[in-house]
Amino acid sequence: MSDFLAGINGPSDLKHLAVDQLPDLADEIRRALLTYSHAHGGHIGSNLGLVEATIALHYVFDSPRDRIIFDVSHQSYVHKMLTGRREAFTDPSKFGDVTGFTNPLESAHDPFVLGHTGTSISLACGMAKARDLMGGDGNVIALIGDGALSSAVAFEGLNEAGELRSNLIIVLNDNEMSIAEDHGGMYDDLAELRVSKGRAQRNLFRSMGLDYRYVEDGNDVATLVRAFADVKDIDHPIVVHIHTLKGKGLGSEEGSVESNHWHNPDSAAGSPLNARKTYGMMAMDALAARFDREPGLLVISPATPGSNGITREWRAAAGTHYLDTGITEEHAVAFAAGVARAGGTPVLATSATFFQRAYDQIHQEFALNQAPGTLLIFGGGISGTDNTHSGAGDIMMFGNVPGLTCLAPTSGRELLDMLAWSTGPAARPVAIRMPGNDILAAERSGGYPAFDETTTIGATIGDGSVGIDSAASADGVGAHDEHDITVTPTAGNPWAHYTVTRSGSRIALIGLGDAYPTAEATARELDAHGVTATVIDPHQFSTIDVVTLDALRADHTVAVTIEDGQLEGGWGEKIASYYGRVGQTASTSQSATPSQSATPTTPMRVLNFGARKEVTDRVPLPALRERYGLTPKHIAERALAAL
Amino acid sequence: MSDFLAGINGPSDLKHLAVDQLPDLADEIRRALLTYSHAHGGHIGSNLGLVEATIALHYVFDSPRDRIIFDVSHQSYVHKMLTGRREAFTDPSKFGDVTGFTNPLESAHDPFVLGHTGTSISLACGMAKARDLMGGDGNVIALIGDGALSSAVAFEGLNEAGELRSNLIIVLNDNEMSIAEDHGGMYDDLAELRVSKGRAQRNLFRSMGLDYRYVEDGNDVATLVRAFADVKDIDHPIVVHIHTLKGKGLGSEEGSVESNHWHNPDSAAGSPLNARKTYGMMAMDALAARFDREPGLLVISPATPGSNGITREWRAAAGTHYLDTGITEEHAVAFAAGVARAGGTPVLATSATFFQRAYDQIHQEFALNQAPGTLLIFGGGISGTDNTHSGAGDIMMFGNVPGLTCLAPTSGRELLDMLAWSTGPAARPVAIRMPGNDILAAERSGGYPAFDETTTIGATIGDGSVGIDSAASADGVGAHDEHDITVTPTAGNPWAHYTVTRSGSRIALIGLGDAYPTAEATARELDAHGVTATVIDPHQFSTIDVVTLDALRADHTVAVTIEDGQLEGGWGEKIASYYGRVGQTASTSQSATPSQSATPTTPMRVLNFGARKEVTDRVPLPALRERYGLTPKHIAERALAAL
Numbered sequence A, B: 001m002s003d004f005l006a007g008i009n010g011p012s013d014l015k016h017l018a019v020d021q022l023p024d025l026a027d028e029i030r031r032a033l034l035t036y037s038h039a040h041g042g043h044i045g046s047n048l049g050l051v052e053a054t055i056a057l058h059y060v061f062d063s064p065r066d067r068i069i070f071d072v073s074h075q076s077y078v079h080k081m082l083t084g085r086r087e088a089f090t091d092p093s094k095f096g097d098v099t100g101f102t103n104p105l106e107s108a109h110d111p112f113v114l115g116h117t118g119t120s121i122s123l124a125c126g127m128a129k130a131r132d133l134m135g136g137d138g139n140v141i142a143l144i145g146d147g148a149l150s151s152a153v154a155f156e157g158l159n160e161a162g163e164l165r166s167n168l169i170i171v172l173n174d175n176e177m178s179i180a181e182d183h184g185g186m187y188d189d190l191a192e193l194r195v196s197k198g199r200a201q202r203n204l205f206r207s208m209g210l211d212y213r214y215v216e217d218g219n220d221v222a223t224l225v226r227a228f229a230d231v232k233d234i235d236h237p238i239v240v241h242i243h244t245l246k247g248k249g250l251g252s253e254e255g256s257v258e259s260n261h262w263h264n265p266d267s268a269a270g271s272p273l274n275a276r277k278t279y280g281m282m283a284m285d286a287l288a289a290r291f292d293r294e295p296g297l298l299v300i301s302p303a304t305p306g307s308n309g310i311t312r313e314w315r316a317a318a319g320t321h322y323l324d325t326g327i328t329e330e331h332a333v334a335f336a337a338g339v340a341r342a343g344g345t346p347v348l349a350t351s352a353t354f355f356q357r358a359y360d361q362i363h364q365e366f367a368l369n370q371a372p373g374t375l376l377i378f379g380g381g382i383s384g385t386d387n388t389h390s391g392a393g394d395i396m397m398f399g400n401v402p403g404l405t406c407l408a409p410t411s412g413r414e415l416l417d418m419l420a421w422s423t424g425p426a427a428r429p430v431a432i433r434m435p436g437n438d439i440l441a442a443e444r445s446g447g448y449p450a451f452d453e454t455t456t457i458g459a460t461i462g463d464g465s466v467g468i469d470s471a472a473s474a475d476g477v478g479a480h481d482e483h484d485i486t487v488t489p490t491a492g493n494p495w496a497h498y499t500v501t502r503s504g505s506r507i508a509l510i511g512l513g514d515a516y517p518t519a520e521a522t523a524r525e526l527d528a529h530g531v532t533a534t535v536i537d538p539h540q541f542s543t544i545d546v547v548t549l550d551a552l553r554a555d556h557t558v559a560v561t562i563e564d565g566q567l568e569g570g571w572g573e574k575i576a577s578y579y580g581r582v583g584q585t586a587s588t589s590q591s592a593t594p595s596q597s598a599t600p601t602t603p604m605r606v607l608n609f610g611a612r613k614e615v616t617d618r619v620p621l622p623a624l625r626e627r628y629g630l631t632p633k634h635i636a637e638r639a640l641a642a643l
Helices: A011-015 A019-038 A044-049 A051-061 A075-080 A120-134 A154-163 A186-195 A221-230 A252-256 A277-286 A312-319 A327-341 A352-368 A392-400 A412-422 A437-444 A457-461 A511-526 A546-552 A572-582 A621-627 A632-642 B013-015 B019-040 B042-047 B051-060 B076-082 B121-131 B154-163 B186-195 B221-231 B276-287 B314-321 B329-341 B352-368 B393-398 B414-424 B437-444 B455-461 B513-528 B545-550 B572-582 B621-627 B633-642
Strands: A067-070 A140-145 A169-175 A210-214 A238-242 A297-302 A322-325 A345-349 A374-378 A405-407 A430-433 A499-500 A507-511 A535-539 A556-566 A605-611 B067-070 B140-145 B170-172 B213-214 B237-243 B297-301 B322-324 B344-352 B376-377 B403-408 B428-431 B499-502 B508-512 B535-538 B557-568 B605-611
Touching: A011 B376, A019 A075, A051 A075, A051 A140, A051 A169, A067 A120, A067 A507, A067 B051, A120 A140, A120 A169, A120 A535, A120 B297, A120 B314, A120 B329, A154 A169, A154 B154, A154 B329, A169 B621, A186 A238, A186 B499, A210 B276, A210 B535, A221 A238, A221 B221, A221 B557, A277 A297, A277 A312, A277 A345, A277 A374, A277 A412, A277 A437, A297 A312, A297 A327, A297 A507, A297 B121, A297 B186, A297 B221, A297 B535, A312 A322, A312 A499, A312 B121, A322 B403, A327 A345, A327 A352, A327 B121, A327 B154, A345 A352, A345 B437, A352 A374, A352 A392, A352 A632, A352 B352, A374 A392, A392 A405, A392 A430, A392 A556, A392 B499, A405 A412, A412 A430, A437 A511, A507 A511, A511 A535, A511 A556, A511 A632, A546 A556, A546 A572, A556 A572, A556 A632, A572 B572, A572 B605, A605 B572, B013 B051, B013 B237, B019 B051, B019 B221, B042 B051, B051 B076, B051 B170, B051 B221, B067 B121, B076 B605, B121 B170, B140 B322, B154 B170, B186 B237, B213 B221, B221 B621, B276 B314, B276 B344, B276 B376, B276 B437, B297 B314, B297 B329, B329 B344, B329 B545, B344 B352, B352 B376, B352 B393, B376 B393, B376 B414, B393 B403, B393 B557, B403 B414, B499 B513, B508 B513, B508 B633, B513 B535, B513 B545, B513 B557, B513 B633, B545 B557, B545 B572, B557 B572, B557 B633, B572 B605, B605 B633
Parallel strands: A067 A140, A140 A169, A169 A238, A210 A238, A297 A322, A297 A345, A345 A374, A374 A430, A405 A430, A507 A535, A507 A556, A556 A605, B067 B140, B140 B170, B170 B237, B213 B237, B297 B322, B297 B344, B344 B376, B376 B428, B403 B428, B508 B535, B508 B557, B557 B605
Antiparallel strands: A499 A535, B499 B535
């Protein structure tokens, strides 16, 4: 067996090999990847399919003078192995030394840190444009998979590329995922191109004004070397369509890993926590039970259903009640608005980080149009994930959209209640933040200590419709004009009022969604210091419940908000702002409730706990909680100091 | 002359006419539109081109059973005239009774309120899907222009449409804007289809899996009636490509209206205020002066350059230093990141409302990658615009992005200084919020009264690098790890510190950007009440200047923040949160500055002024200011009451 890999510390070492030695190198790399993936995990299939193409790219081109941009960049393992980071994949003690994505901080061969799909062509167009303006040279290469092509921004990039009059090479890695998983009419086009060996008249890329070349055996390194050498230094944009085998070298049984089955948190008491799949499956099962009698109920997933508990079996059983739109968040949200307007009941499930793509459609087609639909937010909140997949911004992203009701359940039961409401009587756009591991852990350990003996101050004081829009109380000027204003409605929302789950005094702890268990734990810390704190479950983050907040002022002086997302622009700041606004006497409040006396009270001091305005990269969750002071002990200390 | 229009109060009246009477009706409508547009303004060109097509659609199809979705919907005037809203275009006393966009609150014939480009196909797919699931019938029709096709979400929609196995009709209104204004390789494809009368082999729509039909004379109503009748009740998706003449009936001189020339605010003292064009042209001129010596300096506009002061003349002179990417915000931002990474200097200019489309790329490709580039935000803040074009969310959208520096200049001079910095020494991603009319008015009236006698408390106390990230001071735990954290850097940012423009006591008025003149005016109100308030220009909204905020606590008890955007998730709430955090004594502050004594001070009460969390529709700005209490008199009253 050859041992070429050990001698490769950069692309120049690779170029010393003869072309007929490259297949052996490919074998070495493939074996190393398999060993690595068994021990460490990762996006192995796409990397295995691209072993030969990556070798050929670095053999023909001169990175970093020639810039290679990996779309999404989770298929850059081989690239990393060939550009000085070999040991991170071959030496178990160094597994984890590099990220799963390209990263300029790691290597000059990585132009960008990328984790969202479809931007490589746009980035490449920009690099090519700058090169041309500034009189530089070098090839600019974007490597993009067929699945990523369904992504909106990829089309915009192709369209721009069609206008460029200089060097740009788009390598389309077509691993025929179009047969099994890709979605959309253009995949018929790709299939025709494969069958015709690139000669089909119907050719999306030529239609976009691009030159085109087809390579049938995208796992034959010599063929690829010739193909890339032919287009090197080309003076116009070209698509090199290479046909590869995803997961090449992987046993078939290894390719069929599906999600685990944790429908019921209790039945999985011994399993590692996976709230995402657990609650996702719970929600999907609740919806599936209604399919027979509700023909318009439709679950929409813009790709990656499995990680959200939407299993293969569930999808098969759901039939026409399920639609995978491919990697198309913008389209998926507008599509959901269309379904809703036509009388259907859409439920759209994806990651917080990917919902960022649909920010405009959430504002316009969904919320402004008051489309009665449900967005299920998975993976919201701080976590130890890569910097490209942070969910820490979900509260600010959703919670500030006018007209959108945002719910944060703190139990599986509440999730199901909220989902039943949002897909039924709500008749408005709703986002539900799926519960996280802290909630699952609390449920498995027997629930929240004080949760069963609920005292509902809000419900007692409020009349069920007083939970007025928080900003509306800012000034007391003007009334809502239903014709020309879209506010976030609270009427008819069973979760508009906060729930006081534990009555106390002096300190009120308000924990939103996944941070609610932290509020409970903080109360226990405070018990040890002789302070019986009030604990509140706010249920939602689209309005603030001024009735409950006003009531707290009678016998509390410190209000603590706890959220597991970015503080700035988030939820707790709204409460700090509210208490500043109402000031020292209840009578200065402009809220609609007359139930409070005008007696001066001590001003309420608000402590907001949450994440910094930053993006973290694979920092473990416990370390983040320490960094942000999101621990019961620290919060209790700060609250006591503020008394 | 015929008088058919007066008898049409809904589509059923239209159907009573004979086909050969329809051209006369078209003439009537065209004349009415011209009269209307002269008196009232509006998107006249696109409506004139679609007179015959809209008549034919309503003649053939049965709205609202058949659903017609107008993309962007600014070309829906004729549709409105034919669906019961005729008088809003023919009776001058009723001009303005209907909006410029479709709106379900106006008519059952309007399925959505739409103002952003390219979503009609996705919405139509959703309506078709719901129809199929629920066993309904009726045609679903999306009408979309060729310009809108460059928009990412339109491609995603086409791709989904290619998978649908039932009725969906996409009417592509091709008015050959591709010749003059459209951008991207696919416009060559459209041109080939026109030249070949739809017979070209290269066909983007067939490549996407769609059936296709071409109609050469898209302004011949009888031809259109036949074409639409042929595809009515079709059992699969089809694109009907109609070739129309934009602005048909409009004199050529009327079609060439270009922006006015207000390079210098002073020279236009008598003109109506148009800060958007004024400051846009000012910025463009400053950049153009550098083109000769900075080959990599590139202005990027995802369409509508004219409204931002990027005039035709300027564009022509800029040559390769200017690029119109078409309606492609996602691509444009990623493209800018590519230009930046390759050493160029991108400046991307568009509306706040359209930047929503690129929310993800701003977070990922731009800020996370720390691309040294500039985003120019036009039209930010509250205004009397349509509900689809609100700029009131720009502060929350940009100000909460980790790693992005957000500047809010309060004069033309400061705008130019900030732009010079962002395109030079900044070497980081920067967004600049273009100054608005209040600032222009203040400049024209001789500047801000107190602005020349600047007292810079922040600059005196701070050391130029202390303006730490606000969230970082939340807990005092942990230090920044430059490797795995992207924070918003303040080092080297000349605007990290707030400027105290007027020294006073008791009340501090902090007015961000366009709200700064309101802070000045509020101070004058307070003078009359014997309170000499401090006035502060914060310059930026990406971090808070804790040095200045701490210093205020010595002799102020009320801090007032004023912003002309949505309060929730915005900028002022961060200051309310900060003062809650630091509490009653300076020593509880975890900030890095040791310059404050630990003497207890009176707690600072914070009043946040800004817009409600709502979307308004053509509510005049003065009415909004009353509604939100954003008037100097009201703010002064509230501030005095809080003392």
